[in-house]
Amino acid sequence: GIQVEQSPPDLILQEGANSTLRCNFSDSVNNLQWFHQNPWGQLINLFYIPSGTKQNGRLSATTVATERYSLLYISSSQTTDSGVYFCRGGSQGNLIFGKGTKLSVKP
Amino acid sequence: DVKVTQSSRYLVKRTGEKVFLECVQDMDHENMFWYRQDPGLGLRLIYFSYDVKMKEKGDIPEGYSVSREKKERFSLILESASTNQTSMYLCASSPPYSRLSSGNTIYFGEGSWLTVV
Numbered sequence: 001g002i003q004v005e006q007s008p009p010d011l012i013l014q015e016g017a018n019s020t021l022r023c024n025f026s027d028s029v030n031n032l033q034w035f036h037q038n039p040w041g042q043l044i045n046l047f048y049i050p051s052g053t054k055q056n057g058r059l060s061a062t063t064v065a066t067e068r069y070s071l072l073y074i075s076s077s078q079t080t081d082s083g084v085y086f087c088r089g090g091s092q093g094n095l096i097f098g099k100g101t102k103l104s105v106k107p
Numbered sequence: 108d109v110k111v112t113q114s115s116r117y118l119v120k121r122t123g124e125k126v127f128l129e130c131v132q133d134m135d136h137e138n139m140f141w142y143r144q145d146p147g148l149g150l151r152l153i154y155f156s157y158d159v160k161m162k163e164k165g166d167i168p169e170g171y172s173v174s175r176e177k178k179e180r181f182s183l184i185l186e187s188a189s190t191n192q193t194s195m196y197l198c199a200s201s202p203p204y205s206r207l208s209s210g211n212t213i214y215f216g217e218g219s220w221l222t223v224v
Contacts, residue, residue, distance in 0.1 A: 033150060035150070037201065044152075045150060045151065045152070045166075088150065
């Protein structure tokens with residue numbers, strides 16, 4: 001089945017810094033989503049982005065489906081951005097989560 | 108091996124029926140979640156629970172209720188099923204943030220495909 005690899009597994013930032021999280025797929029995907037698991041454990045949908053680029057405030061995401069990867073950009077990070085970021089992708093009926101990137105933003 | 112088990116993989120129910128979807132986790136996790144997955148909409152949170160007998164509404168709680176009488180079990184209830192509730196339902200559990208690590212995050216069940224006719 002499809003493999004989903006996220007990098008880096010752990011990331012520590014100083015408040016105000018920018019970062020890029022990456023999600024690679026072993027096969028083509030037509031369904032991709034980014035999530036943030038906040039410190040209370042809740043999984044929050046950030047972007048549904050099977051292709052192209054979307055922006056929401058300080059966050060943006062780009063998926064290049066032909067090259068089987070997606071990027072999540074966080075600009076001017078804040079302590080509330082801490083948590084674990086997941087990507088999930090595949091084809092309908094076979095959607096796989098990556099293992100996540102744990103982000104810690106220090107004040 | 109850690110496990111989140113959803114009791115039914117495939118169900119077909121009639122409009123107006125009461126539907127129970129059961130989820131059990133064996134990891135002693137405090138947090139449990141119910142999501143639904145729809146084409147073009149991705150994964151959306153219905154309800155979550157961070158402790159026994161505690162529950163919080165997610166993004167789309169209308170038409171659903173939940174029950175968490177025991178730590179390991181989180182039930183999703185459709186009081187009166189409707190055709191727009193035809194979907195794939197996904198249960199998940201996770202430890203509290205204080206115990207999160209890159210290899211210990213959120214765990215999902217295999218999903219329950221519900222068709223309401």
